[in-house]
Amino acid sequence: MTASLPGAADGPADALGSTRLPARLLSGPSGIGTGSLRLAPVAPVAAAPDTPSPPPSPSQRIEGLYSPPAVRDDRALADEINDRLVEWAEQEVALYPDTDHRAALVGFDPGRSVVLCHPDAPDIDHLMAAARLLVGENAVDDYFCEAEYGGRADRRGAALAVAQSAIDPAHNIPRYEADWRSGLASHPALRAMRSAMDHLRALATPAQAHRYRHDIAGLYLGYNAEGDCVTQHRTPAVWEYLVQRQFNSFRPCLTVTDAVGGYELPAQLFAEPAVQRAVALSSNAATICNDLYSLRKEQQGERFHYSLPTVIAAEENCSIEDAFQQAIEVHNDLVRLFEEQAAALSVTDPLVARFMTGLANWVGGNHEWHVGHVGTRYATSP
Numbered sequence: 001m002t003a004s005l006p007g008a009a010d011g012p013a014d015a016l017g018s019t020r021l022p023a024r025l026l027s028g029p030s031g032i033g034t035g036s037l038r039l040a041p042v043a044p045v046a047a048a049p050d051t052p053s054p055p056p057s058p059s060q061r062i063e064g065l066y067s068p069p070a071v072r073d074d075r076a077l078a079d080e081i082n083d084r085l086v087e088w089a090e091q092e093v094a095l096y097p098d099t100d101h102r103a104a105l106v107g108f109d110p111g112r113s114v115v116l117c118h119p120d121a122p123d124i125d126h127l128m129a130a131a132r133l134l135v136g137e138n139a140v141d142d143y144f145c146e147a148e149y150g151g152r153a154d155r156r157g158a159a160l161a162v163a164q165s166a167i168d169p170a171h172n173i174p175r176y177e178a179d180w181r182s183g184l185a186s187h188p189a190l191r192a193m194r195s196a197m198d199h200l201r202a203l204a205t206p207a208q209a210h211r212y213r214h215d216i217a218g219l220y221l222g223y224n225a226e227g228d229c230v231t232q233h234r235t236p237a238v239w240e241y242l243v244q245r246q247f248n249s250f251r252p253c254l255t256v257t258d259a260v261g262g263y264e265l266p267a268q269l270f271a272e273p274a275v276q277r278a279v280a281l282s283s284n285a286a287t288i289c290n291d292l293y294s295l296r297k298e299q300q301g302e303r304f305h306y307s308l309p310t311v312i313a314a315e316e317n318c319s320i321e322d323a324f325q326q327a328i329e330v331h332n333d334l335v336r337l338f339e340e341q342a343a344a345l346s347v348t349d350p351l352v353a354r355f356m357t358g359l360a361n362w363v364g365g366n367h368e369w370h371v372g373h374v375g376t377r378y379a380t381s382p
């Protein structure tokens with residue numbers, strides 16, 4: 001089964017279906033200082049000795065699921081990040097004040113996620129920036145989309161518009177700007193996102209910060225699409241679901257890979273249609289990985305739920321087991337299409353190659369993080 005996804009809008013496609021960068025970019029960077037750019041590996045974070053987590057057993061992995069390998073897994077460094085996240089959550093943003101958020105944060109293990117997904121981060125501060133964003137995004141999802149925390153699908157859009165303003169500030173006359181600031185300060189998810197964005201801005205360029213704001217707005221668009229289907233108890237067609245998932249995805253986490261890595265893919269390169277296709281394919285694959293590993297947990301819940309396996313089962317009128325296998329094939333095709341696209345792009349520019357490596361690292365690290373949660377959050381079969 002081949003994932004039927006369109007190519008980029010501009011430029012001729014090669015034999016692999018990948019879209020090449022325009023000729024003006026094929027020669028790579030030029031000018032003062034660019035001669036030192038090489039595709040050399042970046043030194044890993046030295047904040048903690050290498051103490052890998054125990055390797056998962058084969059039974060914890062989904063049989064037949066294809067993914068790039070994880071590059072780094074450092075338990076001690078992950079624990080240090082988790083400790084700092086708990087301190088941030090408790091002392092700076094008062095996140096989840098009415099629950100045992102310490103246990104929830106540690107159980108979620110965001111520290112291991114960013115260690116796995118960002119092996120080229122130059123120091124722990126860069127990893128912490130990614131970790132705060134990850135926790136903030138999950139807090140928005142919890143509070144505004146999950147009934148457990150009071151989220152309602154029929155009020156999701158209004159809440160998410162305010163959440164967007166936590167990272168994309170409102171500009172108004174003083175009276176109403178003061179009301180807005182008071183509103184942000186009154187809600188833990190909004191405080192978390194505002195703080196996480198401040199930390200990102202401290203190490204990112206304005207273009208990278210703007211890129212993140214744009215992709216979070218896309219994420220919230222996907223949340224709203226899901227809320228619409230949940231309200232109506234409507235299972236979308238497979239093609240429509242894949243459109244929704246391209247927005248409701250891990251994309252914001254992947255697109256800051258250069259900021260977390262301590263460098264910048266310039267805005268004009270990031271905006272190239274071929275690069276955008278690689279970002280979309282890698283984000284889609286990483287998100288479908290989540291669909292597969294979280295299926296059983298979601299099925300055990302009482303709320304209306306749909307994912308790639310369930311929409312395939314509805315459309316094909318087949319068992320969830322057969323749909324699960326078809327979803328694995330969609331995931332694998334997405335990964336391979338990304339790898340083809342990334343290989344074609346990597347020969348055009350050293351910074352693009354570095355960014356493509358960062359996306360692959362994120363896909364591989366994300367898969368390894370999900371495997372590590374089998375038996376606690378996830379299961380490997382429907």
